Amino acid sequence: MPVIPQPVTHLVAALAKLPGIGPRSAERIALYLVQAESGSVRQLADTILDARDRVRLCEICGALTEQSPCAICSDARRDASLVCLVERPVDILSIEKSGTFHGKYHVLGGKISPLDGVEPEDLNIAGLERRLKQEPIKEVVIALGTDVEGDATGFYLAKRLARDGLKITRIAHGIPAGSGLEYADEVTLSRALEGRREMAP
């Protein structure tokens, strides 16, 4: 004897597939939705469909965009010789917020992680290699996470992308701004030392 009507169970199952939503939250949202005013639910459904229909990946860099090529790729004021390599489209937003990067981007779509079955060929590396041939790119800045997969992927890319006239750099990582050395672990400290820079006198 089911206490909860079947459509609700189906809705809970569908919601629970969303990232960051566990079974409890899925249940709460589903129960809210089936009791909410029907117009507002329809509006939510339309908004979801509309967003999905209008947002796509930029054919050049892989960023989320309404129009392809995206605003950054088609912006002539951006430095076309500089490309920043990121893992996910959302990483572009983080870097843009800092307001210090004026080049273009390339979204890899993941990182090499053998445990999840992600191999180099599953990443958008071929697209970047095409861009290296077609665009006047002089420097690729690798801006991946500093976990094991991020670092291993960075190393892989540095080797694979290496070619004459192209500089490959990696964003610095080390001691967070505003914190003391005593809180840094060995790996972080050894990275920070490796990436040390000469100070202007």
Next chain:
Amino acid sequence: MAAESTQRLRRTMHLAYLRLRDFRNYGRLDADFEPGFHLLLGDNAQGKTNILEAIYLIATLRSFRGVGGAPMIRHGQKGYFVGAKIVSQGEHEVKMYWSAQERSLSLDGRPVQKLTDYLGVLRTVVFCTEDLQLVKGPARARRRFMDLLLSQTHSTYLPLLQRYTQALRARNALLRQPIVDPVALEGFSRELVRAGDEIIRLRRELVPRFSPLAQEAHHRISAGAEALRLEYQPSVKSDFTTELAQSAARERSYRSTVIGPHRDDLQLLLADRAAAQFGSEGQKRTLAIALKMAQADYVTGIHSAPPVLLIDDIMGELDAKRRAGFLPLLERAHQARGQVFMTATEANWPEDLAQESLGWRVERGTLVKQAGSSG
């Protein structure tokens, strides 16, 4: 002035209360504990060890019985809850809930985001029959012991170990693929070596610091019968990168990483012979307890505060002479105003300790303070 500085350095740590809901055979337990020596008395299978298990769980988020969460849930219930207050420099409140669907851990009312922020709130050293594995068991048991010592005394060791393990697992997954991409493999090798070198360095530094304590404890408890020597045996002999490259052929046939800190051992030698092979049962047992006593001393030395000692029914395993060697540890814990929880059955409870202890009776999942025990 000397007295004043000792005074300031003397720190303590104790479990002030424990709450259990549907944990093992406890439907509901609320108990307040003072610093000092707590003797949990009761017949077998009444739930004495379960209390030690819960305290150890708060400290390490693991069971010392080596089981996952499910067996700790009370029969027929959905999940267990363990709550505690720990008093050291400050006061900390811990709440954890575990069920098959849901688990949560909070410290002082806030969810714990990073394990490293949490571990160290409560430090414990457990003495139990499983300790014998330290001597008799595979190298894994001794690696875990070194890891435990280092993570209890070195705040950055755990993330380092996690990073190494991540690199190792990724690398092994690559080696299992039909065609191994050499550049991708090299990327993970670098990560493996980077974290691995640090682990080797820290383990290498640990052993000479820990050895004298183990020797002293062993001397005390075995009345100086045989000389104990601890020897770190790293899998990497001199250069990790070179040796990893040299092992390539073996890696391909085993389809996994065959050298590195995950293959280290800690050799235990009694009179220069491997204890696991040549020691008697009694010698092995004595050695295991000595290692744990040394762990307690080591952790005390680093933090200037004794860890909470959890002693599960081991007095029965010791003869009168060895028991006498064990008592100074409890004595010292007592003097430092530390806290000790010790289980015993009526038949083997240590009467020599009775006067100083706070007695509890454990019966079918209840814990009752015994009348007449001093507080």
